[in-house]
Amino acid sequence: MSQPSDEDLVRFSRFLLAPEVSEDSLLRLRSSSVAVVGVGGLGCPVALYLAAAGLGRLRLIDPDKVEISNLPRQILFGLDDTGRDKAQVAAARLGTFHPETQIEALAEAVTASNAQSLLSGTNLVIDCTDRFAARQVINEACHRLRVPLVIGSALQWSGQLLVVDPRQKGSGCYACLFPTEDEQPAVVDAACGAYGVVSTAVGLVGLMQANEALKVLMGMPAPTGRLWQFEARSLGLETMRFRPRRGCLVCGGLGEE
Numbered sequence: 001m002s003q004p005s006d007e008d009l010v011r012f013s014r015f016l017l018a019p020e021v022s023e024d025s026l027l028r029l030r031s032s033s034v035a036v037v038g039v040g041g042l043g044c045p046v047a048l049y050l051a052a053a054g055l056g057r058l059r060l061i062d063p064d065k066v067e068i069s070n071l072p073r074q075i076l077f078g079l080d081d082t083g084r085d086k087a088q089v090a091a092a093r094l095g096t097f098h099p100e101t102q103i104e105a106l107a108e109a110v111t112a113s114n115a116q117s118l119l120s121g122t123n124l125v126i127d128c129t130d131r132f133a134a135r136q137v138i139n140e141a142c143h144r145l146r147v148p149l150v151i152g153s154a155l156q157w158s159g160q161l162l163v164v165d166p167r168q169k170g171s172g173c174y175a176c177l178f179p180t181e182d183e184q185p186a187v188v189d190a191a192c193g194a195y196g197v198v199s200t201a202v203g204l205v206g207l208m209q210a211n212e213a214l215k216v217l218m219g220m221p222a223p224t225g226r227l228w229q230f231e232a233r234s235l236g237l238e239t240m241r242f243r244p245r246r247g248c249l250v251c252g253g254l255g256e257e
């Protein structure tokens with residue numbers, strides 16, 4: 001495909017007027033494949049916005065089933081979906097909204113033994129899980145596959161965002177900030193079921209993840225080496241810069257092999 005279809009030129013006419021967006025941006029998005037790990041409060045808005053933005057292929061990975069307590073923030077699900085696989089329901093719903101996007105649903109948990117095969121063949125991975133251990137496994141697999149990774153998390157009124165790009169020297173990685181060899185920090189591993197989460201706060205972090213994903217896929221510079229901390233009550237956004245950590249067991253502190 002050397003130029004967008006006539007329909008896409010009309011559909012994305014407003015988007016095309018924005019700075020740093022071109023017909024090439026549309027082509028890049030249409031030819032991109034993204035894995036979203038976790039189709040919950042973060043993964044639902046991420047998947048919805050990426051499909052709406054014209055993404056070519058989306059792989060949704062989540063072993064869980066829809067529960068009634070998910071409905072306030074997991075916006076692709078309704079009451080009739082309870083008890084069904086989240087990945088399957090989300091794929092079906094997105095397919096009716098945006099049939100141009102090819103969607104694959106995998107009702108599986110990402111583990112150390114299957115992470116590389118589940119995430120291979122993608123241009124970008126978005127971590128929308130709520131577990132420290134899963135995030136470490138995804139970070140390591142992305143480093144091996146040399147695929148950029150957008151990590152988000154949310155708890156109560158606050159959230160965090162981090163972009164890792166193993167293709168860039170000196171990018172650092174999740175394990176540079178939260179070493180795999182450390183004890184699992186309890187607060188990082190706190191699922192929202194234990195501490196609670198505000199639907200709009202987690203939705204905002206999901207949209208930030210989708211925003212960073214679009215930028216990376218369109219070829220804009222990946223904002224690596226920074227951890228954003230978001231607080232929804234004050235609308236505060238703080239940036240913490242970090243360097244690759246020498247001796248990091250995943251990236252070695254170099255960002256490239």
Ligand SMILES: [Zn+2]
Pocket residue numbers: 172173174175176177244245248249250251252253
């Ligand atoms: Zn590292």
